[in-house]
Amino acid sequence: MEYGMESEQTNRIRKKSKLGLISLVAILVVAGGVLVWFQVIRASGDQVNNFATYTVTRGPLTISVLESGTIKAREQVILKNELEGRTSIIDLVPEGTRVQKGDLLVKLDVSTLLDDKIDQEILVQNAEAAFINATENLAIVENQAESDVDLAQLTYDFAVEDLRQYKEGQFPNELKAAEAKITLANEELSRAKETFKWSQKLSEKNYIANSELQADELAVKRRSLDLQLAENDRNLLKDFTHKRSLAQLESDIKQAKMALERTKRKANANVVQAKADLKAKKAEFDRQSDKLEKIKQQISKTIITAPSDGLVIYATSARQGGYRRSTEPLDVGQEVYERQELIYLPTGTSSKVEVDIHEASLEKVQLDLPAVITVDALPGQKFFGTVASIAPLPDAQSMWMNPDLKVYNSEIYLEGDQESLRTGMSCKAEIIVEQYENVLYVPVQAVIRINNVPTVFVVEGDSYESRTVKIGLDNNQMVHILEGLQEGEEVLLTPPLKSAAVNSLVENSLSDDGQTGRESQNLNQKIRGKLDTLNGSRNDSSNGYPNKDRNSRDNINRPANPRDRDERPRSGQNQDRSGRRRENPSGPDKESRRQSSGGIR
Numbered sequence: 001m002e003y004g005m006e007s008e009q010t011n012r013i014r015k016k017s018k019l020g021l022i023s024l025v026a027i028l029v030v031a032g033g034v035l036v037w038f039q040v041i042r043a044s045g046d047q048v049n050n051f052a053t054y055t056v057t058r059g060p061l062t063i064s065v066l067e068s069g070t071i072k073a074r075e076q077v078i079l080k081n082e083l084e085g086r087t088s089i090i091d092l093v094p095e096g097t098r099v100q101k102g103d104l105l106v107k108l109d110v111s112t113l114l115d116d117k118i119d120q121e122i123l124v125q126n127a128e129a130a131f132i133n134a135t136e137n138l139a140i141v142e143n144q145a146e147s148d149v150d151l152a153q154l155t156y157d158f159a160v161e162d163l164r165q166y167k168e169g170q171f172p173n174e175l176k177a178a179e180a181k182i183t184l185a186n187e188e189l190s191r192a193k194e195t196f197k198w199s200q201k202l203s204e205k206n207y208i209a210n211s212e213l214q215a216d217e218l219a220v221k222r223r224s225l226d227l228q229l230a231e232n233d234r235n236l237l238k239d240f241t242h243k244r245s246l247a248q249l250e251s252d253i254k255q256a257k258m259a260l261e262r263t264k265r266k267a268n269a270n271v272v273q274a275k276a277d278l279k280a281k282k283a284e285f286d287r288q289s290d291k292l293e294k295i296k297q298q299i300s301k302t303i304i305t306a307p308s309d310g311l312v313i314y315a316t317s318a319r320q321g322g323y324r325r326s327t328e329p330l331d332v333g334q335e336v337y338e339r340q341e342l343i344y345l346p347t348g349t350s351s352k353v354e355v356d357i358h359e360a361s362l363e364k365v366q367l368d369l370p371a372v373i374t375v376d377a378l379p380g381q382k383f384f385g386t387v388a389s390i391a392p393l394p395d396a397q398s399m400w401m402n403p404d405l406k407v408y409n410s411e412i413y414l415e416g417d418q419e420s421l422r423t424g425m426s427c428k429a430e431i432i433v434e435q436y437e438n439v440l441y442v443p444v445q446a447v448i449r450i451n452n453v454p455t456v457f458v459v460e461g462d463s464y465e466s467r468t469v470k471i472g473l474d475n476n477q478m479v480h481i482l483e484g485l486q487e488g489e490e491v492l493l494t495p496p497l498k499s500a501a502v503n504s505l506v507e508n509s510l511s512d513d514g515q516t517g518r519e520s521q522n523l524n525q526k527i528r529g530k531l532d533t534l535n536g537s538r539n540d541s542s543n544g545y546p547n548k549d550r551n552s553r554d555n556i557n558r559p560a561n562p563r564d565r566d567e568r569p570r571s572g573q574n575q576d577r578s579g580r581r582r583e584n585p586s587g588p589d590k591e592s593r594r595q596s597s598g599g600i601r
Helices: 002-043 111-204 210-300 396-401 505-509 517-540 590-596
Strands: 053-055 057-073 076-080 086-092 104-108 303-305 335-337 341-346 350-358 370-375 382-390 407-417 426-443 448-450 453-460 463-468 470-474 478-483 490-492 573-575 581-583
Touching: 057 341, 057 478, 104 341, 111 210, 350 382, 350 426, 370 407, 370 517, 382 517, 426 517
Parallel strands: none
Antiparallel strands: 053 490, 057 350, 057 426, 076 341, 086 104, 086 335, 104 303, 350 407, 370 382, 370 426, 382 407, 426 478, 448 453, 453 463, 453 490, 470 478, 573 581
């Protein structure tokens, strides 16, 4: 039975494999048929009826760039977390609260800083004690050094005096004493000899005993020996004792001098060491004190108060959307990092729009161009603005998240004070690049490039022929034809893409969005006046050629076929911040597209 079940399963697998193979063959056959159809039908120039065509139309044309953006206050105070490292929010004012100057906005966790403060205070006290000890030690070392130097100096002075005393006093006295002994010895010897002589005479006459004569003779010998000893002492003093004493005293002077030098150097070294130690202890004390002061400042920064009156707006709410910049909404308990923007506090009622302009549209946009702003939260209202700034470099964060996406952060200043606008509102900004009163235009998909030359295919009877044209600006839907076509001629939509509306979102919706005719006319006048001013300034700076075409930008051979551009959005589409296409929610309705598409068949 098990073998039968296995056979049945094997047969089912084989049947499924056959069905899959048949399906794959069928798909390949269909794909080959479609490929042959494209090659045959598109290669045949006499089957025009198989292609969609468009009748070249003359009329008003608006060139604009549509981007999504965010409303922000033009003048606002940005409050940031100034604590080092990371910390948590323990108290937060509700968003949308109107606060006055000095009101509490954010309170950050301070427990770690309080512990650090206690530890730092202990370190400061130890550093202060070491600093005081080093100060007193320096005084002791300086005093001891002075005492040692004075003693060494006194020893040296005594040595010098001893030498002078010996040379001028002691040695002469000792020499005189030796000479005096010799003189006395000579006198005594003479007297002894005279006595002995008289004793001999008396002895010869037997006046004295023989013993007395011998005693006198012995006295002569004694006095003779005393003279010799005195002379020897004098010679010893002059030849040996004097030289030895002189050398000893001179050596004592030299040793005392060297000892004085050593004492001075040692004393100086001790003082320098004590001073260096004092300086180090003072630096350590100052460093620890600065740390303590810094901790106190950090503790004070855990309380963020309002610097002025205003409406509280969380930075996370005001930040532009998109998955690249999505962050957790600001709330109690959330961890924040250093220099993180926490709260925006608008100080005025003037507003601006922050938009990211795609690099494909950057060539069209320039400063001071007019713009029409529509806010999702305020349907039926339009606001006029002017392009105020365009970033010179693409947004780094967008490039980091998607290297293929390059957008340029730009700002549009809104005219007047708009109290109805709130920071963080989503909006769409249509930057008006140019408005033409009566020009020729065709859909962008009707123009392709052959050898880098803009070319269209013009219907001639039952066939078509290629014709080079000179094109101007396009609005991603229609392209301005400068030369090469006449009104009423039919061109092929190759490839037959979806038709686009002639006019921009602004023109198609000015009279259908709830605004009065007078408001729409005023808005058109503002746009026209701004464009005329810009065109006039360009003419004034055209190097002395006043008759130069004011729409000189139209003379640039721009790519019109979406296949020749960097995936720029086609009709009714825009790009979000990630580069993905999205349907234009405020694009022209089906009826307006049917009316504006002129001769599409």
